[in-house]
Amino acid sequence: xxxxxxxxxxxxxxxxxxxxxxxxxxxxxxxxxxxxxxxxxxxxxxxxxxxxxxxxxxxxxxxxxxxxxxxxxxxxxxxxxxxxxxxxxxxxxxxxxxxxxxxxxxxxxxxxxxxxxxxxxxxxxxxxxxxxxxxxxxxxxxxxxxxxxxxxxxxxxxxxxxxxxxxxxxxxxxxxxxxxxxxxxxxxxxxxxxxxxxxxxxxxxxxxxxxxxxxxxxxxxxxxxxxxxxxxxxxxxxxxxxxxxxxxxxxxxxxxxxxxxxxxxxxxxxxxxxxxxxxxxxxxxxxxxxxxxxxxxxxxxxxxxxxxxxxxxxxxxxxxxxxxxxxxxxxxxxxxxxxxxxxxxxxxxxxxxxxxxxxxxxxxxxxxxxxxxxxxxxxxxxxxxxxxxxxxxxxxxxxxxxxxxxxxxxxxxxxxxxxxxxxxxxxxxxxxxxxxxxxxxxxxxxxxxxxxxxxxxxxxxxxxxx
Amino acid sequence: xxxxxxxxxxxxxxxxxxxxxxxxxxxxxxxxxxxxxxxxxxxxxxxxxxxxxxxxxxxxxxxxxxxxxxxxx
Numbered sequence: 001x002x003x004x005x006x007x008x009x010x011x012x013x014x015x016x017x018x019x020x021x022x023x024x025x026x027x028x029x030x031x032x033x034x035x036x037x038x039x040x041x042x043x044x045x046x047x048x049x050x051x052x053x054x055x056x057x058x059x060x061x062x063x064x065x066x067x068x069x070x071x072x073x074x075x076x077x078x079x080x081x082x083x084x085x086x087x088x089x090x091x092x093x094x095x096x097x098x099x100x101x102x103x104x105x106x107x108x109x110x111x112x113x114x115x116x117x118x119x120x121x122x123x124x125x126x127x128x129x130x131x132x133x134x135x136x137x138x139x140x141x142x143x144x145x146x147x148x149x150x151x152x153x154x155x156x157x158x159x160x161x162x163x164x165x166x167x168x169x170x171x172x173x174x175x176x177x178x179x180x181x182x183x184x185x186x187x188x189x190x191x192x193x194x195x196x197x198x199x200x201x202x203x204x205x206x207x208x209x210x211x212x213x214x215x216x217x218x219x220x221x222x223x224x225x226x227x228x229x230x231x232x233x234x235x236x237x238x239x240x241x242x243x244x245x246x247x248x249x250x251x252x253x254x255x256x257x258x259x260x261x262x263x264x265x266x267x268x269x270x271x272x273x274x275x276x277x278x279x280x281x282x283x284x285x286x287x288x289x290x291x292x293x294x295x296x297x298x299x300x301x302x303x304x305x306x307x308x309x310x311x312x313x314x315x316x317x318x319x320x321x322x323x324x325x326x327x328x329x330x331x332x333x334x335x336x337x338x339x340x341x342x343x344x345x346x347x348x349x350x351x352x353x354x355x356x357x358x359x360x361x362x363x364x365x366x367x368x369x370x371x372x373x374x375x376x377x378x379x380x381x382x383x384x385x386x387x388x389x390x391x392x393x394x395x396x397x398x399x400x401x402x403x404x405x406x407x408x409x410x411x412x413x414x415x416x417x418x419x420x421x422x423x424x425x426x427x428x429x430x431x432x433x434x435x436x437x438x439x440x441x442x443x444x445x446x447x448x449x450x451x452x453x454x455x456x457x458x459x460x461x462x463x464x465x466x
Numbered sequence: 467x468x469x470x471x472x473x474x475x476x477x478x479x480x481x482x483x484x485x486x487x488x489x490x491x492x493x494x495x496x497x498x499x500x501x502x503x504x505x506x507x508x509x510x511x512x513x514x515x516x517x518x519x520x521x522x523x524x525x526x527x528x529x530x531x532x533x534x535x536x537x538x539x
Binding site for chain 1: 483487488489491492496499500502503504506507508510511513514515516517522523524529530531532
């Protein structure tokens, strides 16, 4: 029964909870047992709050039994990236600098999920300070997560534990943060659905800052419908976040199954890369295109403004400068406690010239407008998220290629909503991926397109063997 | 990452910059890493094109929200 429960989607578990066929306590105990069984090797968690989770599960059980069910996330156990503040629960961002840091308030997302009745299991693994490109030196405070699909394989990051947890069944859903791909890379590497919402759609209040003009937080889930439910709970304006957008939040689950007939989908085929796209990933993109076309969508070729290298250089300048601005004092006082990758990242940001940062932000404005002209000309855009499947974690060059041969930073630069989704598996059994991008604040269409593909192919029925 | 001929940063330059920042903990390896960081970020700065128009504003608080909304940056 335990493995049956841990492999439920949020939607399935929610239906069982509503029908009172499973209790929040049973569900939470099953997830805690799964953590106990597999997390010694997967390392998806930096901290598990078993007592807190059980207390919340008992409270949820009492409310549901009394007929006071709050909604689809009531009684659902989840985990959060450990850059997201949790009141009374250590938030260390996998850094020795924060090993004693216990926030006195919750992040806005945690407030909202608490209100929805979701049950926080604990804090999920991340690269230090929630950033990096995967130069794995293994010198942060805690060891990195490993990919549940294959031992010793890279998860993608920086929301490493969020990707590993949902794939391994140690969390029913997870929250991540994405500055250049940190939700979508681990979602692609671990075979999940990972949504970076539109910039400003979800409040970042109470999250360790990385880069204020690029950071976006969002859900990582097993199923597309799960993504819709979690986004519904966490989206909305928040005056405490200066980047928050006061834009109406639609009902995401309501139109998931409307189909794609009549939609125009732009497909990006002219992508630069340092090494060719993996054949299985290329086949996955074409499979998505074929499924959408057969369901009545019109596919048209589109091109994004380039070259790809300009997105990387702009991201390096903006993220480095903003990160250095946010964490300069920590670095000067405690740089010797930081891992090598984060230390070098801070050095890069501190060495940036102000005029170069400003040039990057101005060029970014132009690129965002040019990208928006492409995206707003269609209903959604289809392209890869990562060009490769997850590599062995010990092969530094392949790890670097996995993170850099990516089409993710493009949409942090522009701010469009973008979802990484699974498209099958390669010959080694590792997940392949595609990315669906939508118009500003139109996550609903992104989810609808992904849902149409997911329903046609059933890749979600395959789970890692642990 | 190796240095390109057009960007010259010496170890002495990196040491001076570390002193200016107040990195009292910096080891020899850190100084070497700082030198590489100075080179790589200078190279990134060279690649980003300059925009002559004064009306293309940098995105300090980037926003994609409609202009009618109060969250516009």
